[in-house]
Amino acid sequence: MTVDPIVTYMSADALREMEESETPIPESHTAHARDLRARFLAPLGVVGVITLQLYEEDELVETRECKNLITTAGLTALASALNWSSISDQAANLGINTPYSLAPAYGAVGTGTTPVTALDTALTNEIQRGTVSQASAANGQSVLSFFFGNTQAVGTISEAGLFAAASITPGSGILIDHVLISPALTKTNIQTMTMQVSFTLTSG
Incomplete structure (x- = not known):
């Protein structure tokens, strides 16, 4: 035995x-x-990726996929949203009277080329914001998609980011993540564009 x-x-x-x-x-x-x-004991992390896709007559013509930097303010906002969603039913008993939400969220693009840092609070030169067109969450990943029409974001796009608790006004809200698009993406007024922002929770 x-x-x-x-x-x-x-x-x-x-x-x-x-x-x-x-x-x-x-x-x-x-x-x-x-x-x-x-x-x-394995470290918990968040990996962010921004994907830009250009379409012409509904046909995909160009794609850029870049890992982005999640800002210090962005990490705090994500943690605050998680905290509120966990205690909202007991908020009054805890003496917490201010709800916290990441909405409204906007995807933003710009023409800046300054290296990104964790302390960034805005794009270097924001030119356009798009509203949420799709959203999903599964397998430890959250995905938000934003749409830009033919006449929006026309020009050479070299940076992008997600703003939370924002409005359509450039510069408003909390910059969650920031990335330089390399090589830059040139959008014309006969093209549409989608911007997909994904956050994946990782361990180990």
């Missing part, structure tokens, strides 16, 4: 302390430590 080895358990804090002090993890803890590290 095979007897399973005795496995002892430790907390995530205990594992972290042992690793930081470089204390060897006992053999009886090894398998559990691997599982604990994978489930609790």
Whole structure:
């Protein structure tokens, strides 16, 4: 008869302390430590991607897909929206009287070429905003799509970003993410364009 080895358990804090002090993890803890590290100590992150697609007579003619930088203000806004959606039913009991929402959200494009930073609060040279045309969420990913008509955003597009709690007015709202479009995308007045903004939660 095979007897399973005795496995002892430790907390995530205990594992972290042992690793930081470089204390060897006992053999009886090894398998559990691997599982604990994978489930609790892996960093949680958000990966943002902006995709621009040009259409001419309903036919896709050009695409740009770029990983974007989520701003410091954007991370705070995302966290605040998650917090409010989790406690809205108990907000009054908690003394929280101000709802927090990312809506209205707008996709914006511009012609700036200044390198993006986490402290950005606006596009360098915003030229147009588009309203939400589609939205979905599944498998740890949120996707928002914005539409620009023939006469909108005409010119050389070299930057893009998502604004939350905003209006159609350029510069309003909270800049959630910012990206330089490289190579730049040239849109004419006979073309339409979609801007897709995706956020994927990652672990590990």
